[in-house]
Structure formats: C-alpha cells, structure tokens
Amino acid sequence: MSPLFPALAARSARPALRFGDQALSHAELATAAGALAARIAGAPRVAVWATPTLGTAVGVVAALLAGVPVVPVNPKTGERELTHIVTDSSPALVLAERGAELPPILAELARLDTDITGSTEVAEATDTVDRALPAEPSPESPALIVYTSGTTGPPKGVVLPRRAVAATLDALEDAWRWTEDDVLVHALPLFHVHGLILGILGPLRRGGSVRHLGRFSTDGVARELSSGATMLFGVPTMYHRIAEALADDPELAKALTGARLLVSGSAALPVHDHERIGAATGRRVIERYGMTETLMNTSVRADGEPRAGTVGVPLAGVGLRLVDEAGAEITAYDGDTVGEIQVRGPNLFTEYLNRPDATEAAFDDGWFRTGDMAIRDPDGYVRIVGRKATDLIKSGGYKIGAGEIENVLLEHPGVREAAVTGEPDEDLGERIVAWVVPVRADAPPSAEELAAHVAAQLASHKRPRTVRYLQALPRNDMGKIMKRALHD
Structure with missing residues (x-):
C-alpha cells in the first residue's frame, strides 16, 4: 500500500495544518509526528484526548505513522461512558495537549504530550529531519477505533482499517475534485469521522492544508474564505447560523461566493437554509452521506447538480442498495419507494471491538445494514427520509x-x-x-x-x-x- 500521507513522506514544504497562530508544513508535521511515532511504536492502542488543537492532529498522525490504532476521546464525554470506552479499548497510553487536565480514568494511564511548541518531541527531532518515516502498515491493520453515540446501549468501538480511510478519501478526491491546492476551513470536533477523518486526514492525504477555527464563528469563516481558503465543511447548525447572518453581512456573502466547495454533513440540511444561502451567494451547499461504520457512501458531486434535499449518488467503489422489510432488494428508482440502505465496499469497518455478535448482526450477506431509510430518484440521487428505528x-x-x-x-x-x-x-x-x-x-x-x-x-x-x-x-x-x- 502506498503511504497514507504521501506529502509527509515527500517532506513537502506546503502548508499542512493551522490552528490559530500555530501552523506546520507537511515537512514539519513529518518531523514532529515522526518523532512522536518513534516513541509510541509497538503500543497496542493509544487514546487521544481530542481537543480542537494542533496537538490533537499531531498525536493522531503520529499514531497512524506508527501503525498504532487511535481511540479519539471526546473531552465532553460523561464519566460512565468514558469508563466504558477506556475499559473496552484498553489503551496503553494517552496523548494529550500539554497542560490539558484529564479525567481520573485517563490520568491513570501513561501520558505523552502532543504540544509542538517547545516540546521534547520536536526538540529531539530537529537534527533528524531526514529520518525515514515508519514503513506503511498493512491496509487491513486498524487505523482508528471510533465509538458510536450509544443511543441504543453502551457505545460500540468501530474498528476502521487503513484501507477504509484511504478508500473514502480517494473516492472524495474524485467526487469533489479535491486537490493539493485546496485549503479547507472547518471548526468541527476532532473525535469523529467528519471532523477528524474528512477534515484533518483528508487534506493531509491530498497534500493540501486545513485551517481549523477552534470554535465556529461566521467571522472566522468569512476571514479564512477571503484569504485563500477554497472549501468549507460544516454541519447544519453551522450553515443555519451562516444563513441567518447573510442578510446583514455582505463580507460573509462575498467570501462564500468565492469558495469552490461548501459541504454539509452529519444530518440533513433544511431546504430553506439551502435556498437562503444560494440566493445570497449564488453558491449551493452540497451534502454527503456516511456513518462511523462505513465512512462516506454517497455525495453530490462537484460536477453534478447540487440538488437540495439529497445526498447525491454512490461514491466510486461503494455498492448501495435499498431493501424492503423482508430483505428483498428494491429495484425501483421512482422517487417514492422507501427502503433501508445497505452498503458494501472498501470503505467499511472491520468489526465492532469485542462484539462479534453485534458485528455479525450488522451484515446481510456482506451488505452492511445502515438502518437509514431512503428513496432513489430516477437519476440515482439518494434521498434520506430517516432512521428505521425512529423515522x-x-x-x-x-x-x-x-x-x-x-x-x-x-x-x-x-x-x-x-x-x-x-x-x-x-x-x-x-x-x-x-x-x-x-x-x-x-x-x-x-x-x-x-x-x-x-x-x-x-x-x-x-x-x-x-x-x-x-x-x-x-x-x-x-x-x-x-x-x-x-x-x-
């Protein structure tokens, strides 16, 4: 398998990460993360205290370079759920930003700081810039263990192999015409698929860059899109706030007009917000559809029709079908017949950690049961109409x-x-x-x-x-x- 991050391996001098006034090029990130990777090599798993900081990104990249599975931890997780996650995943140590206060169950683990300003990791690495990065692990080896929301019981650890991360990001390269020249802006949390895998690992795999706002604000979005950024990732709440602000903020409207791609995900973006943003900027927000277990399944393409209320068409390499309550495939593309989405492809997870029963129940002859209900338009566009359990x-x-x-x-x-x-x-x-x-x-x-x-x-x-x-x-x-x- 080729390197997960080719620009790091090539020591590219192009910008990679920026969080506030902290920034690293791909070469600098290779140095910092490579040094940390050498220190954690051989660990069975590491937890990352996933604050929206440069240190979190460095820690995750270091673990991926070392071939050590990452367990991103939401800093807002409650005591009971956090105890379950740590007990279930058994990380050998925790990576955290210098000065971050950890809850007791994580404070008991060995700790390495990921702060890159004056850190031991960077200081030790300054004389070894040309040190080769670790060999690329097997495509099937675990990259991340991301815990689900736990709406129907304790959260399950979704084991995502390197193969799935690469497959999804490469399929989005095709769908979104994503290149090394793109500069992404986002303010999403770094403990889940959208914010971490798409928002941080995506630009790094492409050899481009990401500017993380730390905290979402329409002023921050306008500032970055007006100063060279080309893409914006957000969730409906963010786009709703943007839509509300547009009428009184001509600079925000101008900045959005100049963006190459506006992407919304994690939940449906209401049609009226689509319309307000389109009317004010002439640009349309595109939506995509994915899950922790599957990463990305569909998207409106950058060169396709940005149709509000849909999540586009299946990505390259993704098989998607609708089935009825008896499990029979629905072949109609009539914009009306509702069925459960099932998917298969290289983007899928390997297993639920320590839950072979749940893993087996999640599949139907190789197809993953998403639990999401949808209809398909005659041209193949998918419209999500809700969850099987609640919608x-x-x-x-x-x-x-x-x-x-x-x-x-x-x-x-x-x-x-x-x-x-x-x-x-x-x-x-x-x-x-x-x-x-x-x-x-x-x-x-x-x-x-x-x-x-x-x-x-x-x-x-x-x-x-x-x-x-x-x-x-x-x-x-x-x-x-x-x-x-x-x-x-």
Whole structure:
C-alpha cells in the first residue's frame, strides 16, 4: 500500500495544518509526528484526548505513522461512558495537549504530550529531519477505533482499517475534485469521522492544508474564505447560523461566493437554509452521506447538480442498495419507494471491538445494514427520509419518512426548528407528531395551519395529526436531534 500521507513522506514544504497562530508544513508535521511515532511504536492502542488543537492532529498522525490504532476521546464525554470506552479499548497510553487536565480514568494511564511548541518531541527531532518515516502498515491493520453515540446501549468501538480511510478519501478526491491546492476551513470536533477523518486526514492525504477555527464563528469563516481558503465543511447548525447572518453581512456573502466547495454533513440540511444561502451567494451547499461504520457512501458531486434535499449518488467503489422489510432488494428508482440502505465496499469497518455478535448482526450477506431509510430518484440521487428505528412511520397503511415532513415544516415562515416522530394510534397504527420551535413563541402557527401546509406540499396522509411546541429541540454535540429525548 502506498503511504497514507504521501506529502509527509515527500517532506513537502506546503502548508499542512493551522490552528490559530500555530501552523506546520507537511515537512514539519513529518518531523514532529515522526518523532512522536518513534516513541509510541509497538503500543497496542493509544487514546487521544481530542481537543480542537494542533496537538490533537499531531498525536493522531503520529499514531497512524506508527501503525498504532487511535481511540479519539471526546473531552465532553460523561464519566460512565468514558469508563466504558477506556475499559473496552484498553489503551496503553494517552496523548494529550500539554497542560490539558484529564479525567481520573485517563490520568491513570501513561501520558505523552502532543504540544509542538517547545516540546521534547520536536526538540529531539530537529537534527533528524531526514529520518525515514515508519514503513506503511498493512491496509487491513486498524487505523482508528471510533465509538458510536450509544443511543441504543453502551457505545460500540468501530474498528476502521487503513484501507477504509484511504478508500473514502480517494473516492472524495474524485467526487469533489479535491486537490493539493485546496485549503479547507472547518471548526468541527476532532473525535469523529467528519471532523477528524474528512477534515484533518483528508487534506493531509491530498497534500493540501486545513485551517481549523477552534470554535465556529461566521467571522472566522468569512476571514479564512477571503484569504485563500477554497472549501468549507460544516454541519447544519453551522450553515443555519451562516444563513441567518447573510442578510446583514455582505463580507460573509462575498467570501462564500468565492469558495469552490461548501459541504454539509452529519444530518440533513433544511431546504430553506439551502435556498437562503444560494440566493445570497449564488453558491449551493452540497451534502454527503456516511456513518462511523462505513465512512462516506454517497455525495453530490462537484460536477453534478447540487440538488437540495439529497445526498447525491454512490461514491466510486461503494455498492448501495435499498431493501424492503423482508430483505428483498428494491429495484425501483421512482422517487417514492422507501427502503433501508445497505452498503458494501472498501470503505467499511472491520468489526465492532469485542462484539462479534453485534458485528455479525450488522451484515446481510456482506451488505452492511445502515438502518437509514431512503428513496432513489430516477437519476440515482439518494434521498434520506430517516432512521428505521425512529423515522419510519407506518400510518394508515403508508410507510412515511419523517425527514421529508420536517423539510416541508421548515419551509413554513413561522417555524424555526422542527422534528417529526410517530407515536401509537388505535386507528392509524401510528400518528405523525410534529415537534415545533416557532419563530414567535407568543404567536406560533396553529396545528391546523401546519397540517394544511404539509398536506398541500406532500400528501394528506403525511400531515401531522399532533403538534407540540418547544423552546428548543434536544441536540447532541454534532447538532443532530435526539428524538428519543423528545418522547422522554
């Protein structure tokens, strides 16, 4: 296998990473990470205290160079979940930014600092710039162990091989026309697939660069896109804030207009935010679809139609099919028939750590069961309509995806946020429930008005039968709505 990071192996002088006033070229990163890699070589696994810092990126790259599996740890993880992750993955040591205060269970492990300013690692490496990097490990060897959100039990450790990381990033190179000349801006956390693998490892594999904002702000986005950055990665919450700010911020609109690619992921971007950004900038946000277990599966292509409400077409090398409840493949591309997405390809994970039962249950004859429900348009574009467990509503004999109703609700001028779920109904089996955060709490749109709005745009059987008003929707760190918490 060729090096995971060719520009590091070539000691490229091009910029690689920038976090605030700290920056490294690919050559400097090779020196710093290479020295740290030599110190951790042979460890079975390492935990990385994944703060949004340069040190986190250096630590992850060092472990990957050494062939040591990385367990990224969310610094906001609660005590019970953190204990489970550390006990389950058994890291030999923890890599953390100098000065970072670790919780007790991690403080018990051997620790190496990843701070590159005046650090021992860099000082020891300054006279060995030409030291060869470690040999590239096997493509099937574990690269990262990323823990799932644990919505249906304790988080599971998803073992991602180097093969999957390379396959996904190379497929995105094709889909997004991603090159070494691209400069990516993002402010995503570094403990999950979107922020770490796509946002940090992606630019490094391409030989390009990334500028991490540390904390998201529209001013930061405008500043970086106005000074040479070409791409922006974000989640819907970020793009919503951008859409809200555009009317009063001509510099932000100008900066977005000059970007080559705006990418949203991790959850569906509401259509009305698509439209507001497009109207103000002339640029369209594209969406992609992936999971921890599969990395990226589909995307709207840079040279394709940026169609709001879709996640594009399957990436190169990814097999994707829809199946019905009996497991039979759905061959219709009619924009209406709902089925569960199943995928296969080199982008898939190897196993759930220490969970052979869960690994076996996740596959159907080599196809990974995503649990996501979708429809396919006649030209192959995929539209996610929700999760099988929480977003497929069976009402009056119809199978209804919550996602399409949510998008229509968000087009109503009186709705700021919306979520849709199903709950038992003696007559219908399940009735559709809309959870709405109104624009004006003192004058919310009525349930009758919202039901009529949905019926006019979609169909009568898709209208909400119950509307519940909230001040805010419960969300996780990635901005995803926690629907189970709504009913709780």
